[in-house]
Amino acid sequence: MTILDVKAKDEKGHLYNIEMQIGPETSFTWRILFYWSRLFGSQLVRGREYDELQKTISIAITDFELLQESEHYHSTFRVMEEQQHFLLCKALEIHVLELPKYKKALEDAQTPIEQWLSFLKDGKDMQHDQIQKWDEECKKALEEIEHLSRDEKFRWVYEDRLKGILDYYSGLKSKFREGLQKGLQEGRQEGLQEGRQEGLQEGEQIGLEKGLQKGFSQGEQAGLEKGMQTGEQIGLLKSAKKMLEAGMTPQEVANILDVSIQDIQNLNA
Numbered sequence: 217m218t219i220l221d222v223k224a225k226d227e228k229g230h231l232y233n234i235e236m237q238i239g240p241e242t243s244f245t246w247r248i249l250f251y252w253s254r255l256f257g258s259q260l261v262r263g264r265e266y267d268e269l270q271k272t273i274s275i276a277i278t279d280f281e282l283l284q285e286s287e288h289y290h291s292t293f294r295v296m297e298e299q300q301h302f303l304l305c306k307a308l309e310i311h312v313l314e315l316p317k318y319k320k321a322l323e324d325a326q327t328p329i330e331q332w333l334s335f336l337k338d339g340k341d342m343q344h345d346q347i348q349k350w351d352e353e354c355k356k357a358l359e360e361i362e363h364l365s366r367d368e369k370f371r372w373v374y375e376d377r378l379k380g381i382l383d384y385y386s387g388l389k390s391k392f393r394e395g396l397q398k399g400l401q402e403g404r405q406e407g408l409q410e411g412r413q414e415g416l417q418e419g420e421q422i423g424l425e426k427g428l429q430k431g432f433s434q435g436e437q438a439g440l441e442k443g444m445q446t447g448e449q450i451g452l453l454k455s456a457k458k459m460l461e462a463g464m465t466p467q468e469v470a471n472i473l474d475v476s477i478q479d480i481q482n483l484n485a
Contacts, residue, residue, distance in 0.1 A: 289317035
């Protein structure tokens with residue numbers, strides 16, 4: 217949520233875009249670059265050459281931590297050659313100032329940037345005697361705030377703006393809770409579905425393995441029994457033939473081997 221967007225030009229002709237953002241946005245860094253390019257490109261009118269374009273500076277002040285890669289509160293970006301570190305041109309300059317990363321106490325603010333950051337963080341509670349040695353522009357800003365605070369219309373605007381900010385954060389919290397609840401529900405549902413699927417797959421695998429094992433076992437048993445029967449029959453036939461060749465009668469062979477006379481007679485058929 218943007219609470220300030222200022223465009224300005226200094227005595228050198230340099231252009232500035234100053235933006236304050238109180239709430240995080242995933243596309244905010246892209247927006248900084250877009251606003252810079254739009255302001256820079258707006259200079260090019262008919263009859264003007266490219267080398268006449270003025271340096272354009274974007275300043276983004278955030279009330280949240282934007283750049284997770286850095287612990288510094290002030291980050292500066294330019295178009296620079298990656299390995300040899302020289303500038304392509306001086307036309308682009310982007311500054312990101314992250315208020316939560318600025319930790320200095322009010323009395324320790326020395327540079328103009330530190331004083332402005334202290335002013336932005338604690339300006340409403342400042343007193344003139346605390347900033348006697350500060351930059352003159354900061355002093356003027358404090359005087360202007362004191363003047364506006366006595367204006368009833370300004371207080372209405374301020375309170376309305378404050379209400380908008382509170383509503384914004386309340387909406388963010390509500391959306392976060394809704395998203396969290398939805399994520400938990402979807403996670404539970406997905407986990408349950410995956411669990412069922414895994415259970416079915418494991419059950420099928422176990423069932424298949426047990427079925428195969430049982431089938432092999434039964435097959436081995438049946439094969440063994442059949443093999444034993446076949447072996448016994450072959451052995452009886454061989455014995456019967458030898459007995460017959462030795463001159464024994466079929467009836468005698470049948471009696472000795474405990475088989476039917478028909479089986480013995482079939483050997484001679």
